Amino acid sequence: MEYSARNQLKGKVTGVELGAVMANIKIEVEDPNTITAVITKESAERLGLAEGDDVVALIKSTEVIVGK
Amino acid sequence: MEYSARNQLKGKVTGVELGAVMANIKIEVEDPNTITAVITKESAERLGLAEGDDVVALIKSTEVIVGK
Amino acid sequence: MEYSARNQLKGKVTGVELGAVMANIKIEVEDPNTITAVITKESAERLGLAEGDDVVALIKSTEVIVGK
Amino acid sequence: MEYSARNQLKGKVTGVELGAVMANIKIEVEDPNTITAVITKESAERLGLAEGDDVVALIKSTEVIVGK
Amino acid sequence: MEYSARNQLKGKVTGVELGAVMANIKIEVEDPNTITAVITKESAERLGLAEGDDVVALIKSTEVIVGK
Amino acid sequence: MEYSARNQLKGKVTGVELGAVMANIKIEVEDPNTITAVITKESAERLGLAEGDDVVALIKSTEVIVGK
Numbered sequence: 001m002e003y004s005a006r007n008q009l010k011g012k013v014t015g016v017e018l019g020a021v022m023a024n025i026k027i028e029v030e031d032p033n034t035i036t037a038v039i040t041k042e043s044a045e046r047l048g049l050a051e052g053d054d055v056v057a058l059i060k061s062t063e064v065i066v067g068k
Numbered sequence: 069m070e071y072s073a074r075n076q077l078k079g080k081v082t083g084v085e086l087g088a089v090m091a092n093i094k095i096e097v098e099d100p101n102t103i104t105a106v107i108t109k110e111s112a113e114r115l116g117l118a119e120g121d122d123v124v125a126l127i128k129s130t131e132v133i134v135g136k
Numbered sequence: 137m138e139y140s141a142r143n144q145l146k147g148k149v150t151g152v153e154l155g156a157v158m159a160n161i162k163i164e165v166e167d168p169n170t171i172t173a174v175i176t177k178e179s180a181e182r183l184g185l186a187e188g189d190d191v192v193a194l195i196k197s198t199e200v201i202v203g204k
Numbered sequence: 205m206e207y208s209a210r211n212q213l214k215g216k217v218t219g220v221e222l223g224a225v226m227a228n229i230k231i232e233v234e235d236p237n238t239i240t241a242v243i244t245k246e247s248a249e250r251l252g253l254a255e256g257d258d259v260v261a262l263i264k265s266t267e268v269i270v271g272k
Numbered sequence: 273m274e275y276s277a278r279n280q281l282k283g284k285v286t287g288v289e290l291g292a293v294m295a296n297i298k299i300e301v302e303d304p305n306t307i308t309a310v311i312t313k314e315s316a317e318r319l320g321l322a323e324g325d326d327v328v329a330l331i332k333s334t335e336v337i338v339g340k
Numbered sequence: 341m342e343y344s345a346r347n348q349l350k351g352k353v354t355g356v357e358l359g360a361v362m363a364n365i366k367i368e369v370e371d372p373n374t375i376t377a378v379i380t381k382e383s384a385e386r387l388g389l390a391e392g393d394d395v396v397a398l399i400k401s402t403e404v405i406v407g408k
Contacts, residue, residue, distance in 0.1 A: 087156030088291030
């Protein structure tokens with residue numbers, strides 16, 4: 001299946017921090033850039049996210065703000 | 069001023085397409101990755117976005133989906 | 137690949153309306169519910185969305201507002 | 205009052221999980237589909253969300269990703 | 273019906289600009305602040321938005337970025 | 341640096357509540373309006389948000405729902 005979301009950045013998980021409801025995931029997309037994703041704890045557990053995992057950060061284009 | 073949004077990717081504008089209300093901005097953040105941002109036409113014009121501009125793509129961490 | 141976004145509603149495309157930059161996609165997820173998705177025109181064209189297509193509407197849980 | 209958000213799915217709350225700041229709400233919109241909504245704990249408490257409540261999941265069309 | 277979205281700013285419509293798919297709505301929430309909302313053209317037409325209308329801008333708290 | 345996000349409301353922090361992963365920030369933008377922002381705890385700490393701080397609430401126009 002292919003998704004309409006244009007922005008798909010490949011990276012590696014470098015940190016997983018679980019809260020009661022949410023989880024903070026660090027994804028190194030390319031040195032020195034790190035993407036922070038906040039997802040539900042249940043999704044983090046369902047995907048079994050752990051350091052070293054190869055993942056994709058998916059971002060819809062309407063969510064991107066441009067600064068100049 | 070510093071913003072809470074963690075994800076700030078530096079890049080260069082490689083395309084600006086204006087519609088009646090919205091605008092599609094292409095930002096090459098690092099070869100071969102391109103970020104697509106959809107913003108209002110008025111913001112694209114207010115910032116004077118043009119090919120070659122150095123810009124930042126700002127993305128709130130709650131907007132990022134993780135795929136594995 | 138599996139995604140963190142929990143909400144994945146299966147449906148059928150019942151309408152595609154293209155603007156200059158954006159596209160309005162109607163997805164019948166289950167009679168009588170219709171989901172409206174606004175995506176970029178380029179994504180609509182890349183996916184070749186047309187009436188009758190079987191698709192999935194993917195929605196991150198942080199984007200859902202609850203009314204009672 | 206009527207809202208611009210097009211997507212309004214009626215359902216019943218089947219789960220409420222409170223964290224320190226956020227809350228995870230499960231809404232059965234139609235068997236077998238369940239919508240997960242993450243809202244603030246204070247909103248969950250203000251609405252008094254509990255299992256069995258009839259609710260509406262409200263989703264803006266720009267937040268929907270299409271997969272095909 | 274009451275919604276989980278905490279941020280509900282009352283204002284008056286001061287501008288409506290229709291594109292093919294999207295619409296840009298200006299809402300003066302309190303002099304000198306103006307909120308810009310981008311919604312689908314069909315929602316703008318369904319609500320019959322016009323200058324002078326009393327409206328509410330509804331914003332989920334997860335969508336707000338803080339700058340300091 | 342200037343950002344494409346049109347909606348920038350000035351206010352004062354009136355509450356900071358930290359969870360394990362997320363933080364709930366109250367911003368009084370103008371009596372009697374209060375904006376609630378949910379950001380990551382790490383961003384709240386990085387910005388050193390505390391009651392009395394002068395801040396800006398930044399909201400992309402595609403995130404605003406209009407009620408009439």
